[in-house]
Amino acid sequence: MPHAYELIYWPGIPGRGEFIRLVLEQAGVPYTDQGVTSPDDGVQAVLGQISATNIGDAANPPPFAPPILRHGDLLISQTPNILQYLATRHGLAPADGPGLYHINGLALVALDGLSNEAHDTHHPVATELYYEDQKEESKKRAKSYIDNRLPKFLGYFERVLQGPKSGEGPWLYGGSLTYADLVLFQGLDGVKHAFPKAVEKLEKSGKYDRVFKLYNAVKEQPNIKKYLESDRRQKYGLGIWRQYPELDAE
Amino acid sequence: MPHAYELIYWPGIPGRGEFIRLVLEQAGVPYTDQGVTSPDDGVQAVLGQISATNIGDAANPPPFAPPILRHGDLLISQTPNILQYLATRHGLAPADGPGLYHINGLALVALDGLSNEAHDTHHPVATELYYEDQKEESKKRAKSYIDNRLPKFLGYFERVLQGPKSGEGPWLYGGSLTYADLVLFQGLDGVKHAFPKAVEKLEKSGKYDRVFKLYNAVKEQPNIKKYLESDRRQKYGLGIWRQYPELDAE
Known part of the structure; x- marks a missing residue:
């Protein structure tokens, strides 16, 4: 079958x-x-x-x-x-009601901030050109991302986690794990790969403790843990999250 | 009330x-x-x-x-x-079933291609900087948008309209007007404002006749027509779709 x-x-x-x-x-x-x-x-x-x-x-x-x-x-x-x-x-979001839209909203923000904007740091001028042909512009865009956008997105999710609607426990919405948590985990994991120094600084600042706690909590989910240790989990490469040291924080 | x-x-x-x-x-x-x-x-x-x-x-x-x-x-x-x-x-998409997701998919593509990417043509380096501080990069990004991305997006919607699932009449999906049609209309209207020469060339090429027919059909919907003629319809300005002649096609 x-x-x-x-x-x-x-x-x-x-x-x-x-x-x-x-x-x-x-x-x-x-x-x-x-x-x-x-x-x-x-x-x-x-x-x-x-x-x-x-x-x-x-x-x-x-x-x-x-x-x-x-x-x-x-x-x-x-x-x-x-x-x-x-x-x-499959039980990772309600099929109707406010939760359907709230969780979709949270996922959309995480996709924008940690996937789409992360991609644009190495392709700010044209998707059809190589990174090497837009390296100078990428440095400017990556600096803006690290200094302004990334803290803004992490700060947003920290506030979501602080808020009453997130409920008890480490999750973004309603006290249980939803796909928005998985999206936030993966986006942050990708950004950690792309900008290890910048993310380490943000983690050490102590301003986003709830976000990093959620990240670790997702990683420890039994099915996710098994998956991350499997061959099915591929290595980062020349995709959305690229590790160009010249784009990372100093 | x-x-x-x-x-x-x-x-x-x-x-x-x-x-x-x-x-x-x-x-x-x-x-x-x-x-x-x-x-x-x-x-x-x-x-x-x-x-x-x-x-x-x-x-x-x-x-x-x-x-x-x-x-x-x-x-x-x-x-x-x-x-x-x-x-x-409100009757502009089914509440469940394949249509819900297909129409959402079409709307997401139109939002990416005609709203998000149109915005990035005048802010390729940093959203927090003025256009004037990223004008040279904007020229490159706008050229890529006009030469590559915009034709790609319009070509995509032309294929959707050619395909069997669009059904009879001018609409993208299932033979009746959905919110995806409204999104495509508004995105194209904004891009026409921002890049009048580029869009005129694309229209005259004859390659996207179905897309422009849809655009005109939305404009003629009685409620839309009344709205577009009302004071509620605001003028374009320094928002997503900006008319900088130096970014338009020659």
Whole structure:
């Protein structure tokens, strides 16, 4: 029997696919992930989906970009959209009511601040150019990210965790682990890889203790722990979170 | 009786608030919008919500940034999140099933490509700096946007409209107008304002006829038409879509 879910994503990097993987792993749901198990087929699967001639099919519009989730005949794309689809079906978010929207809001902020903006630190001028061709601009953008944006995002999540709606325990919302916690964990993990010195300084400042406590609490979840120690967890490389020492804090 | 919905957003620009307004206007739902009716109160409302001391309340986490929607005791933030909340309640998206996710996916692509990336053309290096302090980098980023990204996004939506899942008529999904159409309209309207020459060239190329047909079809919807002619529709200014002639195509 093939698995019910298939993740279609670029091989060789955690990338945006990693947010999806963490939800599936935490939920204990088996899934097919050719990017990890069969990289050549994984590339072909992505290229077929995002081809400039793909107009979709009777059940689906064409996807714009990976990650893409296949579930039976259904194809869903865009990271926060896939997360919402999976999380509401597997106990990591309520299927309706305020929580659905609050958790989605928290996930959207974390994706913007720790994934999209982290990517832009090494590609501020043009996604189609190499980093080496926009290195000077990257230094400026990374400085702004480290000095202003990253503290702003971490400070925001610290306030969320301080607030009454986060409830008891280490989680962002309602006293239990949701996919927003997984997104915050992965975003922060990526940013720690990209800017180890900057994140160490922020951690030592003591201003974001709740955020780092949440990070460690996610890491200790049994399914996540097992996953992070497995071969399925890929190394960071030339994806969203890149370690260029010249972009890190001094 | 106060209106059930209140939009909290910066006064003086359409900005990301405009996506929300168009959904409310198309649905014919009355709403409070101090940014338009009472700009000083509107600013105070935004500042109170995004204050660095706001930790939310018993019903809500603090919002990260506007737009913010208030509905009774509930506060929802992040543009695609508010759009989904309103659209599923007012006939502009199904409340469940594949359409919910497909339409959200289309809206997310349009927001990325025509709003977020359009903003970054004049702020490629740092959001906290003035445009004038990043003008040279903006020229590079705008050229990449006009030459590569904008055609890629319009080409994508042209394929969606060509595909079987878009159905009959001018709309992106399932043969009827959804909030994804409103988002595409507003994004393209903003980009037309920012880069009039570039968009004129793309329109004349004939490669994106379905996209421009959709744009015109949204404009002719009775509620939208009335809104666009009203005082509630604000002029573009120093928001997301800015008209700097030096950034436009030659």
